Amino acid sequence: MIEMKGRIQLSHGAGGTIMSNLIRDVILSRISIRKIERGVGLDEFDDGATVPLNEEEIVVTGDAYTVSPIFFPGGDIGKLAVCGTINDLAVMGAKPIAMMDNIVVEEGFLIEDLERIIDSMNNIMKEVGVALIHGDFKVMPKGKLDGIIISMAGLGMLYKGKPILDSGLRDGDKIIVSGSIGEHGIVIASLREGISFKTKVVSDVAPLWNLMKRAMDAGEVTAAKDPTRGGLSMALNELASRSNVSIWIKEEDIPINEEVKGACEMLGLDPLELACEGRAVIGVREEDADEILKAIRGTEEGRDARIIGYVKRDRPGYVIMETIVGGMRIINPPLGEPTPRIC
Amino acid sequence: MIEMKGRIQLSHGAGGTIMSNLIRDVILSRISIRKIERGVGLDEFDDGATVPLNEEEIVVTGDAYTVSPIFFPGGDIGKLAVCGTINDLAVMGAKPIAMMDNIVVEEGFLIEDLERIIDSMNNIMKEVGVALIHGDFKVMPKGKLDGIIISMAGLGMLYKGKPILDSGLRDGDKIIVSGSIGEHGIVIASLREGISFKTKVVSDVAPLWNLMKRAMDAGEVTAAKDPTRGGLSMALNELASRSNVSIWIKEEDIPINEEVKGACEMLGLDPLELACEGRAVIGVREEDADEILKAIRGTEEGRDARIIGYVKRDRPGYVIMETIVGGMRIINPPLGEPTPRIC
Numbered sequence A, B: 001m002i003e004m005k006g007r008i009q010l011s012h013g014a015g016g017t018i019m020s021n022l023i024r025d026v027i028l029s030r031i032s033i034r035k036i037e038r039g040v041g042l043d044e045f046d047d048g049a050t051v052p053l054n055e056e057e058i059v060v061t062g063d064a065y066t067v068s069p070i071f072f073p074g075g076d077i078g079k080l081a082v083c084g085t086i087n088d089l090a091v092m093g094a095k096p097i098a099m100m101d102n103i104v105v106e107e108g109f110l111i112e113d114l115e116r117i118i119d120s121m122n123n124i125m126k127e128v129g130v131a132l133i134h135g136d137f138k139v140m141p142k143g144k145l146d147g148i149i150i151s152m153a154g155l156g157m158l159y160k161g162k163p164i165l166d167s168g169l170r171d172g173d174k175i176i177v178s179g180s181i182g183e184h185g186i187v188i189a190s191l192r193e194g195i196s197f198k199t200k201v202v203s204d205v206a207p208l209w210n211l212m213k214r215a216m217d218a219g220e221v222t223a224a225k226d227p228t229r230g231g232l233s234m235a236l237n238e239l240a241s242r243s244n245v246s247i248w249i250k251e252e253d254i255p256i257n258e259e260v261k262g263a264c265e266m267l268g269l270d271p272l273e274l275a276c277e278g279r280a281v282i283g284v285r286e287e288d289a290d291e292i293l294k295a296i297r298g299t300e301e302g303r304d305a306r307i308i309g310y311v312k313r314d315r316p317g318y319v320i321m322e323t324i325v326g327g328m329r330i331i332n333p334p335l336g337e338p339t340p341r342i343c
Helices: A017-030 A077-090 A111-128 A183-193 A209-218 A231-243 A258-267 A286-297 B017-030 B077-090 B111-128 B183-193 B209-218 B231-243 B258-267 B286-297
Strands: A049-052 A057-065 A094-106 A131-140 A148-158 A174-177 A221-225 A246-250 A281-284 A306-312 A319-322 A328-330 B049-052 B057-065 B094-106 B131-140 B148-158 B174-177 B221-225 B246-250 B281-284 B306-312 B319-322 B328-330
Touching: A017 B111, A017 B131, A049 B094, A049 B131, A057 A077, A057 B094, A057 B131, A057 B148, A077 A094, A077 A111, A077 A148, A077 A209, A094 A111, A094 A209, A094 B049, A094 B057, A094 B148, A111 A131, A111 A148, A111 B017, A131 B017, A131 B049, A131 B057, A148 B057, A148 B094, A148 B148, A174 A286, A183 A258, A209 A221, A209 A281, A209 A286, A221 A231, A231 A246, A231 A281, A231 A319, A281 A286, A286 A306, B057 B077, B077 B094, B077 B111, B077 B148, B077 B209, B094 B111, B094 B209, B111 B131, B111 B148, B174 B286, B183 B258, B209 B221, B209 B281, B209 B286, B221 B231, B231 B246, B231 B281, B231 B319, B281 B286, B286 B306
Parallel strands: A094 A131, A246 A319, B094 B131, B246 B319
Antiparallel strands: A049 A057, A057 A148, A094 A148, A174 A281, A174 A306, A221 A281, A246 A306, A319 A328, B049 B057, B057 B148, B094 B148, B174 B281, B174 B306, B221 B281, B246 B306, B319 B328
């Protein structure tokens, strides 16, 4: 056992507060130029950044995908990488238009698996109308990498002229969750634990551009996030602290599959902390909430959408849940996603 | 020994013809939308892609960096990643303005090494005036990744209103190499082999935006490439075949350090096939060649620049070298960079 002090631990990449602190202290504090003038940059910690040009403002985002196993019920690392990139742009209020991929594979990786992954990427890109315009391909010697890492960059155009930011929530806004939570997380966690469910749960991984577009068309979206690493709990806490408001949710209104609940009990996991890869948490103006909810429910990915809570000015930074058994509970940001290599 | 048929081999990531074929057959052929309308995309196989907007055209690029060892004489993986991204934009004729990084590290990675790498990235970004506007950070469990992979995306603005493409060479153009070749490649190869040189060679890794800007200010640049994986040999072959011309070079005019020559003899390597990380191969109009050479030589990175050859219309796709011993030799594209994890 090596001494772990001064070393990176799994929790440093798990999307929770330990990761936020590392990024702030080790990375952000060392970078001199952290944004383009008038743009959204590193300091905002948002789902993407913006590049204001003379006439237009574009949105960019990027993530590295390391999920294990690479094929899972409902998707694979390729679908995940493309959806994740589309979703980060979509929740910034940007229509995805172009992507780049940097693929690193281990020597000995099956070419037919690579083909299957590329096909899967292409299916989503074609569906959403996004171009893959550039890429890189590297091979690591056998034993130096477990399988494959797909790193993505995405570029989109603002749909309503300005970005949707985590800091946009205002007093009285309603909070919508676009579907049942935790399915991606529980699928990956259960594959690791070797659990098989009676009713098969599949990953929720899906592209959310259509859903976000419909929502924006139906009313004013004030903030949005896709709750990946750290789950709904992390996403709500980030929204509350960056918007300097409190978010009040009702446990009974949060859509969670019975199978997910059961698996969470077996594995000792909190569904609120499980990653979703095809869900959005959306803040909307109170007066537009019903119209937007209707619009979201009209999409394939959003048919189980629910209003789960609302925003208040007091107690800024807090997420507070009215539990089913009664009483209020503060939902703290998780330290980290419980399952490594979830995405 | 596993059967390697149908599996990825090191040569598939080595930047040569084996890699080009894999990318064409396995990736490109499966992607439906490969460019933005009016833009440069996947099919061009260039150093970047372009995104034409209403008023402007931006250039984007990306690469994943896997170099081993991560610290080497003259630089480290952070400097390499930032320079590589800047250089891909620069040789497309774009002023680098913004970057994103996706960093994946192995559990147990030293935080002080990460800090050193980030400092090194920042030094170059600050020098060139590029912002880091977004990033991702992931951790792989111990044993699942050897150290660190840094994946970069870069975004730049066209400096002269149109991109510099590999297909731009015309009959009569001169070919300039911006400095002595193969130093990065030989440093990494020699570290692997445990060779120590009497006179220390250091990696040539450096940002080339200033050099490319000076060159464009001094005259017409018709094509440019940074000769990384596959070295000068690959870069010239790519230019010749994409421009549908032949390139004629003189061996005695190619700048190569004596130490690099010696090490190549010891290791059985061809200096023309060794990666450079701070050099550009630049095609220029014949009448502008002297002015552009002078401008390049006025920069720190370009002080050893030389005109090494010229372009002809006949024998398209060929690179032909007049050797020092006399006679002509066809320079074929390498199958792959001889050293894995060179960049």
